[in-house]
Amino acid sequence: MALREQWAETAMGVVVLALAGGFLTYSLSVGGVSTKRGNYEISAKFGEAGSLAAGAAVSVAGVKVGTVSQVTLEPKTYLAVAKLSIDPTVKLPADSTAKITSDGLLGGAHIAIAPGASLEDLKPGGEIENTQGAVDIFGLIGSVIRPQGGGSTESTPAPAPSATQPAESY
Amino acid sequence: MAAGEAARKVAVNPIQALGRSTLAAVRMVGSVGVFAARGTAAALSPPWFPGQLLRQFMAIGFFSLPVVGLTAVFTGAALALNIFTGGGRFNAEQVMPQIVALGITRELGPVLAALMLAGRVSAAIAAEIGAMRATEQIDAMRTLSTDPFRYLVGPRLLAGVLMLPLLTAVADTIGVAGGWLVATRVLEFNPTIYIRNTIDFLESWDIVSGLIKAAVFGFIVALMGCYHGYNASGGARGVGRATTHAVVSSAILIFASDYLLTTFFTHMS
Amino acid sequence: MTQIPKLAWKGVTKRFGDRAVLDGLDLSVAPGRSLVIIGGSGQGKSVTIKTALGLMRPEAGQIELDGENIVGLTESQRRKLFSRIGVLFQGAALFDSLSIWENIAFRLLNADGVPRKEARERAIEALEQVRLDPAVADRFPSELSGGMQKRAGLARAVVAQPEILFFDEPTTGLDPITAAAINELISHQVRRLGSTAISITHDLASAQTIGDEIAMLHGGKIVWRGPAADLRTTDNPYVRQFVEGRPDGPIAHAV
Numbered sequence: 297m298a299l300r301e302q303w304a305e306t307a308m309g310v311v312v313l314a315l316a317g318g319f320l321t322y323s324l325s326v327g328g329v330s331t332k333r334g335n336y337e338i339s340a341k342f343g344e345a346g347s348l349a350a351g352a353a354v355s356v357a358g359v360k361v362g363t364v365s366q367v368t369l370e371p372k373t374y375l376a377v378a379k380l381s382i383d384p385t386v387k388l389p390a391d392s393t394a395k396i397t398s399d400g401l402l403g404g405a406h407i408a409i410a411p412g413a414s415l416e417d418l419k420p421g422g423e424i425e426n427t428q429g430a431v432d433i434f435g436l437i438g439s440v441i442r443p444q445g446g447g448s449t450e451s452t453p454a455p456a457p458s459a460t461q462p463a464e465s466y
Numbered sequence: 467m468a469a470g471e472a473a474r475k476v477a478v479n480p481i482q483a484l485g486r487s488t489l490a491a492v493r494m495v496g497s498v499g500v501f502a503a504r505g506t507a508a509a510l511s512p513p514w515f516p517g518q519l520l521r522q523f524m525a526i527g528f529f530s531l532p533v534v535g536l537t538a539v540f541t542g543a544a545l546a547l548n549i550f551t552g553g554g555r556f557n558a559e560q561v562m563p564q565i566v567a568l569g570i571t572r573e574l575g576p577v578l579a580a581l582m583l584a585g586r587v588s589a590a591i592a593a594e595i596g597a598m599r600a601t602e603q604i605d606a607m608r609t610l611s612t613d614p615f616r617y618l619v620g621p622r623l624l625a626g627v628l629m630l631p632l633l634t635a636v637a638d639t640i641g642v643a644g645g646w647l648v649a650t651r652v653l654e655f656n657p658t659i660y661i662r663n664t665i666d667f668l669e670s671w672d673i674v675s676g677l678i679k680a681a682v683f684g685f686i687v688a689l690m691g692c693y694h695g696y697n698a699s700g701g702a703r704g705v706g707r708a709t710t711h712a713v714v715s716s717a718i719l720i721f722a723s724d725y726l727l728t729t730f731f732t733h734m735s
Numbered sequence: 736m737t738q739i740p741k742l743a744w745k746g747v748t749k750r751f752g753d754r755a756v757l758d759g760l761d762l763s764v765a766p767g768r769s770l771v772i773i774g775g776s777g778q779g780k781s782v783t784i785k786t787a788l789g790l791m792r793p794e795a796g797q798i799e800l801d802g803e804n805i806v807g808l809t810e811s812q813r814r815k816l817f818s819r820i821g822v823l824f825q826g827a828a829l830f831d832s833l834s835i836w837e838n839i840a841f842r843l844l845n846a847d848g849v850p851r852k853e854a855r856e857r858a859i860e861a862l863e864q865v866r867l868d869p870a871v872a873d874r875f876p877s878e879l880s881g882g883m884q885k886r887a888g889l890a891r892a893v894v895a896q897p898e899i900l901f902f903d904e905p906t907t908g909l910d911p912i913t914a915a916a917i918n919e920l921i922s923h924q925v926r927r928l929g930s931t932a933i934s935i936t937h938d939l940a941s942a943q944t945i946g947d948e949i950a951m952l953h954g955g956k957i958v959w960r961g962p963a964a965d966l967r968t969t970d971n972p973y974v975r976q977f978v979e980g981r982p983d984g985p986i987a988h989a990v
Contacts, residue, residue: 309528312535316636319643323661353666360662399560515845598830605790606828610891611817611846613810 334384335362336420340394340407345376346430348396348405354380356409361386364407376429380407389414393426405430501619501693508613509620519621526587526622526688527629531636533586534579538637541574542566542644550653563649563660564667570641571672572731577724579637580630580683584690584716591622591691592712596698596705604696619696622688630684631677638673675731682727683720690716739802741766741931742787742899747796748955749782756782757793758955769925769932771946771963773939773977775986778952780935781825784901787933788822789813800899818846821897821930825904827888829876836862836872839891847895861890864927865920882913886920893924900925902934906941918944939978942966951977953986 342348345367354362362382370377382388391412398405409424418424546566553559595618598604607614642664649655690712698708743763749756756779764770774780785791787798789808797804805816829838837844839861840854849857859869865886876884885905892900905921906914922945925932936942942949943963950960951974959971967978976984 305529305532309531312531312636312640315535315643316639319646320639323642323665351666594832601826602824602828603830605785605788606822606824607830607841608790608810608813609788609817609820609822610842611814612841613814617845 335381336384337365338380338382338388338418338420338422338424340378340380340424340427341370341373341375342378342394342396342427342429343375344396344429344432345378346396346405346432347398348376348378348407348430353406354382354409355406356386356388356411358408361409378407387417388424390416390418390422391426392418392424393428394424395428396430398430497697498689498693501696502689504615505619505623505689505692508615509624513616515617515621518617519624522621522625523629525590526583526625526684527632530583530586530629530633533582534633534637535640537578537582538570538575538640539644539647541578542570542641542646543648545569545574545641546645546648546653550649559653560663562653563645563655563663566645567642567664567668568672570645571638571668571676573676573724573728575638575641576630576634576676576679576683577720579634579680580687580720581717583626583630583633583684583687584713584720587626588687588691588712588716589709591688592695592698592709593705595692595695596708599696599698600701600705614696619692622692623685626684626686626688627681628684630687631680634677634680635673638676671731675727678731679724679727682723686719686723687716690719738765740764740799741768741801742933743799744783744787745797745799747783747786747793747798749779749786749791749793755955757786760796760952760956762950762957762960764931764933766931767929769922769934769945769947771942771949772933772935772952773937773942773949774935774952775977776937779955780952781903783952784822784903784933784935788820788901789816814846818842818895819898820901821892821895821899822901823885823888823892823903823905825907827876827881827884829884829887829891831876834873834875835879835887838876838887839894841891842895857894858890861894862887864893864924865890866916882909882917885909885913885917889917889920889924893928896928898930900928900930900932902932902936902945904936904938905934905945906936906938914938914941915944917941921945939966 348364348367350364350366352364353360354364362380364378365381366377366379368377368379369375378394380394388409389412391414393410393412395408395410396405397408412426546562549565549569550559550562553562553565595604598618604614604618607617646657646660646664649660650657694708694712694715695705698704700707740763744760747757747760760783762770762772762783772780772783782791786793787805789805793806796806798806800816805813808816829835830841833841836855836858839858840849843849843854843857844851855872859872862869862872867883867886867890871879871883871887876887879887889905902921906917909917918941921932921934924930925945932945934942934945943966946963948960949963949966950957951971952958953973958973959969961969966974969975972985976986
């Protein structure tokens with residue numbers, strides 16, 4: 297093969313590798329792939345986890361601050377226990393609320409934390425007491441379309457979400 | 467009597483022809499199998515020829531980057547447009563990044579990179595080895611106490627298996643980049659959110675299953691090139707035939723194994 | 736008195752389809768002698784060599800090297816044998832992607848594990864033996880003329896001092912002057928190494944220059960054998976027709 301052709305092909309190969317490498321680096325920095333080093337873990341229990349799964353985002357005021365590392369079932373209370381891995385620079389007040397929500401009808405479930413007013417912060421291993429589980433959209437729609445038993449003013453199986461309710465709602 | 471005999475001959479011959487070609491196909495499967503076994507054994511046991519292996523890494527891997535990159539960027543861009551259109555019919559345009567990423571890493575990255583290599587590498591290998599066969603270079607090599615399977619076939623098989631996954635990784639990245647470019651410039655997606663969604667959505671198995679496919683495809687591409695080149699006969703025309711057969715059989719085997727692997731991987735997850 | 740022949744074909748039969756190219760071939764070469772096999776095109780001269788090299792397998796018969804049958808050996812057994820053999824193929828069969836010196840030293844580099852520096856030195860020595868300019872060492876086969884390629888092929892065949900040399904149509908396609916040079920080189924190398932040589936050709940001048948003895952192959956068998964000097968004086972009708980180049984005679988049109 298003529299030497300000039302070889303140089304051209306080599307250069308092209310290098311260019312392609314550079315482009316791929318550049319895009320990859322950009323993606324990783326922007327995509328917020330947290331290094332997991334230094335993250336601290338807290339937990340939250342929910343009555344209904346919905347489609348929440350490990351890897352889902354944990355956000356405060358819409359900003360990603362960590363990920364869900366695990367979702368398991370607590371055998372005695374039949375509650376879904378979610379372990380959250382939080383960025384060490386983010387401190388959460390002890391009375392914060394965790395809510396399972398989703399981006400849209402088709403968006404995946406993730407956890408949104410609304411900070412409380414307490415002066416104390418959650419320590420590693422701590423638990424968010426105030427939680428609200430996943431809302432069953434289709435159940436809601438179904439119950440509105442076909443109201444149960446007597447009267448449409450009966451409390452629906454899934455009342456409207458409220459951020460400060462202490463007990464879990466179904 | 468003559469007419470009856472003639473009639474019977476006409477009736478039997480298509481069946482004979484079909485039987486013969488079926489037998490020939492079966493024989494070929496066996497022949498390819500034996501060749502593959504010899505080549506793999508040669509690749510995995512000493513003595514090795516590191517100089518040849520390195521040459522093949524460059525020829526099969528590095529010099530295929532431009533064509534793989536081009537394929538990937540245009541495919542990613544076109545795919546993004548189409549998925550966006552499709553998603554729009556469900557008011558689900560927002561999931562386009564995820565679907566595009568899934569399609570590229572699981573299917574289009576490995577398959578298209580392999581097809582590009584089938585055309586480029588498989589043909590080149592068949593032509594090179596076929597020409598060597600036609601000019602008695604393979605016989606000469608044997609008389610020089612060197613096993614052509616170790617010197618020629620083994621390094622190419624290894625290079626195929628190792629290089630195509632790397633090329634696919636590049637293709638995946640550039641394919642997603644292609645989709646990203648179209649999404650951010652034409653479809654007004656937010657650049658950061660696009661990438662976030664892609665990364666959050668992709669599971670490692672999506673990428674790894676694509677790379678496993680690529681390794682299998684790489685083996686196929688190198689094997690078909692070596693097999694058809696090694697068995698070329700009949701001078702220049704034979705070499706040309708070998709090249710064509712190598713490309714076509716590579717492509718067919720890539721599609722067949724892609725279907726089998728996809729089914730297998732889907733069941734697994 | 737009876738010396739074991741260096742190489743002997745005994746009753747060798749090789750078929751292609753239903754055509755017997757070699758039909759019970761009996762031929763032997765004494766050690767250190769140079770035998771030239773002549774015959775018409777398509778008569779099986781190349782096949783004779785290829786069966787001895789194991790590149791083709793005969794349907795029947797034995798081929799003995801120093802008295803031991805070498806038909807049906809495994810590839811690894813044969814590889815050991817090849818270290819004693821050198822072959823010059825018809826088109827030189829040089830490896831296009833390697834330089835001339837890497838071609839010549841191919842056996843040394845890849846089968847014998849000789850270090851590159853030493854292998855290159857020996858290759859350049861071999862180049863000088865075949866009267867090629869050492870500057871050629873780093874060029875590639877496609878840059879050389881046919882005659883130079885043949886010389887390089889010869890260098891590759893003799894670099895490891897083989898006991899037996901095979902020459903497949905060494906002068907075919909060369910102009911008379913280059914052909915004469917190749918013939919001279921071949922006989923010089925054979926004498927220098929004391930090897931046994933078996934050549935095939937249909938160039939009579941070549942046959943008489945490089946051969947001690949000549950054998951004629953026709954119809955899958957040897958029809959005449961004698962000292963090189965007798966080639967033009969023998970009465971054998973096949974040899975006569977061949978030497979005189981007549982289209983009519985016992986050798987019918989094969990092509």
